[in-house]
Amino acid sequence: METQIQQEQISHETTLFAEPVFHFQNFAITNALLTSWIAVIVIIILSFVLRSKLKEIPGKIQNFFEMVIEGALSMCDQVTNDRALSMKIFPIAISVFFFILVNNWFGILPLGGFGLLERGKEGLSFVPFLRGGTADINTTIALATMAVIGANIFGVFSIGIWKTFNKYVNLKVIGQIGKKIRKDPTVIIVAPITFFVGLIEIVGEFAKIASLSFRLFGNVFAGEVLLVSMAALVGYIVPIPFLFLEILVGVIQALIFSILLVVYFTIASTDHDEHDEHEKKPASSSQGGHEVVIIN
Numbered sequence: 013m014e015t016q017i018q019q020e021q022i023s024h025e026t027t028l029f030a031e032p033v034f035h036f037q038n039f040a041i042t043n044a045l046l047t048s049w050i051a052v053i054v055i056i057i058l059s060f061v062l063r064s065k066l067k068e069i070p071g072k073i074q075n076f077f078e079m080v081i082e083g084a085l086s087m088c089d090q091v092t093n094d095r096a097l098s099m100k101i102f103p104i105a106i107s108v109f110f111f112i113l114v115n116n117w118f119g120i121l122p123l124g125g126f127g128l129l130e131r132g133k134e135g136l137s138f139v140p141f142l143r144g145g146t147a148d149i150n151t152t153i154a155l156a157t158m159a160v161i162g163a164n165i166f167g168v169f170s171i172g173i174w175k176t177f178n179k180y181v182n183l184k185v186i187g188q189i190g191k192k193i194r195k196d197p198t199v200i201i202v203a204p205i206t207f208f209v210g211l212i213e214i215v216g217e218f219a220k221i222a223s224l225s226f227r228l229f230g231n232v233f234a235g236e237v238l239l240v241s242m243a244a245l246v247g248y249i250v251p252i253p254f255l256f257l258e259i260l261v262g263v264i265q266a267l268i269f270s271i272l273l274v275v276y277f278t279i280a281s282t283d284h285d286e287h288d289e290h291e292k293k294p295a296s297s298s299q300g301g302h303e304v305v306i307i308n
Contacts, residue, residue: 030148044148051114051145055107081106091274101277104162108155110271112146112228115249116262119144119236120255146232146265149225156224159273160217167280175283180217181208231265 013038013177030044062077088098121142167176178184184207193200209237235258241255 030143030150042141042147044147044151047118047142048111048115048145048151050142051111051118052180054076054114055110084109087271088274091271092278097278097281101166101274102210105270105274105277108159108273110264112155112266112269113262115145115151116232116266117144117259118142119147119232120239120258120262144232144236146228147236149229152225152229155269156221159224159269159276160220163273163276163280164217171283172283176280178210180210180214182207222278224269228265228269231261235261 030042032040033046035042062074065071066074077119085098085102086130088102088105092098092101119142146155164176167179185203239254239258
């Protein structure tokens with residue numbers, strides 16, 4: 013049997029879809045899903061180990077992670093401009109960052125020899141046990157959906173359900189037409205436009221999901237295809253620089269996704285009505301005994 017397998021040509025192609033490696037009744041466990049579970053377990057174990065070894069005088073490892081956390085929190089502050097808001101968003105943003113990062117790096121580990129041999133119509137095919145979870149479109153869509161829905165839920169808790177709803181279905185501006193039409197007749201044109209802009213924002217939320225998911229999936233999957241292609245053409249030395257490049261790309265993609273998540277959460281928690289009222293509020297000052305009114 014082993015001699016027959018050796019004589020047959022074994023194909024190993026990088027597919028767009030994740031391949032199943034195990035089955036639990038009717039539920040297929042793919043290699044991308046298995047890698048995601050392993051990534052979560054690694055992050056949990058690492059978190060408990062670091063938590064148990066915290067000291068007032070940090071060691072090298074604790075000092076490294078403190079530098080990473082402080083740097084990431086400062087970057088979050090640059091987006092939110094509010095440390096209190098950053099402290100609310102940061103835990104989920106840093107968690108998503110490490111999840112994506114570990115998944116990206118698992119996908120390029122040199123463990124290609126571990127897997128299953130499956131016989132199909134075209135002969136034997138090799139299915140690896142590990143494949144980067146972010147190289148599966150299902151994982152990236154789930155992450156993007158979580159980010160967009162989570163941002164809107166965060167907005168509900170931050171500014172209220174009514175103001176969040178009015179961002180998309182702006183009934184308030186329609187209701188104010190009767191009050192403002194005498195003072196400002198142009199409101200009969202501006203208000204419907206503002207209302208339909210809110211409806212377009214709903215389409216924009218779906219566009220965010222598509223943009224986040226396909227950007228992450230495309231970059232990670234392209235990197236894996238590049239490494240496989242280079243390894244097939246030249247087996248030694250040449251693929252090494254590309255391997256280090258993909259390590260850097262894994263960090264960049266995780267960082268981009270996390271920053272965009274912070275941006276979406278910050279926008280969702282912003283009350284645009286209060287901002288507009290603050291901009292329109294007149295500021296007064298006295299010069300030479302005369303009151304000067306400045307209207308922005």
